[in-house]
Amino acid sequence: MGSEHHLAEPKRMEMDEHIQGILWTEKEIADRVAELGSDISKDFQDCSPPLVIIGVATGAFLFLADIVRKITLPVMVDFIKVSSYGSGMESNGSPQICNDVKIDIKDKHVIVIEDIVDTGHTLSCLISHLEEKGASSVSVCTLLDKPARRTVVMKIHRGKFYRGFECPDNFVVGYGMDYAELYRNLPYIGILKPEIYE
Numbered sequence: 001m002g003s004e005h006h007l008a009e010p011k012r013m014e015m016d017e018h019i020q021g022i023l024w025t026e027k028e029i030a031d032r033v034a035e036l037g038s039d040i041s042k043d044f045q046d047c048s049p050p051l052v053i054i055g056v057a058t059g060a061f062l063f064l065a066d067i068v069r070k071i072t073l074p075v076m077v078d079f080i081k082v083s084s085y086g087s088g089m090e091s092n093g094s095p096q097i098c099n100d101v102k103i104d105i106k107d108k109h110v111i112v113i114e115d116i117v118d119t120g121h122t123l124s125c126l127i128s129h130l131e132e133k134g135a136s137s138v139s140v141c142t143l144l145d146k147p148a149r150r151t152v153v154m155k156i157h158r159g160k161f162y163r164g165f166e167c168p169d170n171f172v173v174g175y176g177m178d179y180a181e182l183y184r185n186l187p188y189i190g191i192l193k194p195e196i197y198e
């Protein structure tokens with residue numbers, strides 16, 4: 001057993017070497033996620049339960065797992081999958097829902113948990129989709145926000161907007177976020193070296 005653990009180390013270092021710089025450490029992320037969970041718990045304490053927490057697969061899986069444990073209200077959890085990153089780096093501007101939510105969200109307060117808002121296409125599409133299903137309100141909680149790249153104005157009609165950190169205009173990975181499905185298991189968020197994808 002012990003020797004297997006030693007074998008895991010060099011692989012992790014291989015990923016670390018592809019990172020140009022760490023933006024947020026594991027501890028900084030955990031602290032901010034706890035604050036967001038506490039804000040959500042306060043803001044929704046008087047709303048009729050349960051809250052429906054919808055993670056945008058796959059990038060939000062770690063953020064969702066951590067934030068639901070910091071929300072002190074009853075929650076239901078589901079995931080929705082959207083395909084918009086066919087080329088790997090750029091949103092193609094027309095997201096398609098490929099796996100819809102299974103929970104009936106009619107008359108429920110919904111919070112969409114997203115890893116990063118870039119152009120805004122994915123979340124705009126999701127907000128309209130979930131509103132059409134009759135949710136009482138649709139809020140958004142994104143860990144990262146890259147405002148420099150926004151091309152679509154996200155209209156949140158009956159909900160709140162939460163964001164963890166403002167992200168510089170770099171391609172970032174870790175804590176759920178990927179490049180070509182890799183790096184999701186890095187515990188921190190870092191900038192991927194451009195030579196990896198160029």
Ligand code: IMP
Nearest residue numbers: 059091117118119120121122171172177
């Ligand atoms: P948008 O539709 O352009 O806002 O794209 C949002 C999606 O693009 C996110 O859910 C991410 O999956 C992906 N994305 C945007 N920027 C990055 C990044 O820097 N690293 C990893 N994924 C990203």
